[in-house]
Amino acid sequence: MAEPQDRAQEREELEEIVRSIGRPDAFVLHEVIRRTGNEELRRHGGALFLSAFAAGLSIALSLIVPGVLKRYLPAADWAEVLVRMGYAVGFLVVVLGRQQLFTENTITPVLPLLHDRTLKAAWRLARLWAIVLAGNILATAAIAAVIAHSGAFPPEIQRAFAEISHQTIAFGFWATVVKAVFAGWIIALMVWILPATGAAATFVILLMTWLVALLGLAHVVAGSVEAFYLVLTGEASLHDYLWRFFLPTLLGNVFGGVALVAALNFGQVAPEVEEKKDADGTG
Template identity: 35%
Template sequence: MTSQNVLASLIESGVHEMNREWSGLALSGFSAGLDIGFGPLMMAVILTLSDGGYGDLGTELLLASVYSIGFMFVILGRSELFTEHTTLAVIPVLDGQASAQQLSRLWGVVYVGNIVGGFIFTLLVVVLMPGLGVVSPEAFGTIANKLVSHEPEWLFVGGVFAGWLMGLLAWLITAAQETTSRLIIVLIVTGTIGLLHLPHSIAGNVEVLFGLIMSTSVTPLDYLVFLALATVGNAVGGAVFVALLKYGHVVRGGN
């Protein structure tokens, strides 16, 4: 598939999503917020059952791999994820086929759905999982602290890189032709986010909520600062480093 074809497909998808009923977008965003939580949950299970931890290469690679599970569920299941739309929904605006108001509506509905879905998933895990004996409260706190222990400027810059990678993911998934290749792309890109511990606003929402509810070391202020800076960083990364640059080079004849 040529770069022009990829761009045309992204524009078509973005316009389609902007024209959907808000209730459909909200339900899709809610579903994505639920599904993506399986990645952070599996990370907590691995940390509970493994003798290793952060800093151990084998454990880090395994954690990055299971982090990708939630993204596979969301992306291959065609649910709406805010961080994909930092590129997907921006390109139709750049092309003049959608307005900034439509973009704001899409971002707002999908984002709220993602956050609420992640909150409900977290509550379900907190209520149901301890009885199974496969995950400990300490593991949830360890995962959350890995994100909130950084300085605010790192959260923003790290969020930019995470948004950049998610924008690339949206572009590459559109270019890929087969389910197997799409699975590999999701594993590589989101596994990179997990291995670098970059702040992804939607998956990180679940990670930090786990720590807020299950650990005394994470405060409501920690959660709000993380969510705000990660969200803004993700939006900048996807919109500037992928949507703007790739749209610019394709419409100027790049192939």
């Protein structure tokens, strides 16, 4: 019974840090995110999967809302800017609802691995990634099938969905990798700075994910809804999904989140982390 009590105490400590940080320095941000990552790594596999599945369903709003806006707004540059703002809706629901999204997990649970650097920590991270990615992708396939074949959306909105979705498979392998690196970098930066934003969190999520849409970048979960939509409507093949979208986007998102944010931001606080580990006798 000691473990649940320890977890409850750590959660209370984490919440106290978040309440008191004001404008935190890099080390405090690192500690907040690392402790959050430890919480995620200890969650039950079934709970992780259900949360990831819910996130995969919710992220479909990042196709549905832009599609509806595209249908009703005029064909103009200013209208396209508003259409792409709709992309942020799915991310707002996922992040504010504390659902498990794979690209968030390229930073939050990575910090415990960088902190501990043990095989056990690596295994826990691999387990989390596998569960969350599986839940996200299965849900995107399910919701894409509903969007494509339920008859819930009229033909003119379906055409808007198809037009938006074709952008996910319109580029070559390495171009998609690069676009995904930038997307992973931006989403991971968002996760890194969120503990410091307080009441402005909604604005930060909106701004950062809108930027991903404006730049036409590749996100492995949101883009899977679009790519699966094309597969299920016969406008693309499963091979297109796997090799023109999923694999290059997954590689790019992971590199952008892990290498450009988690590792680099850990590097700036690594000396303080090692000093604290030595002081605690855990080094």
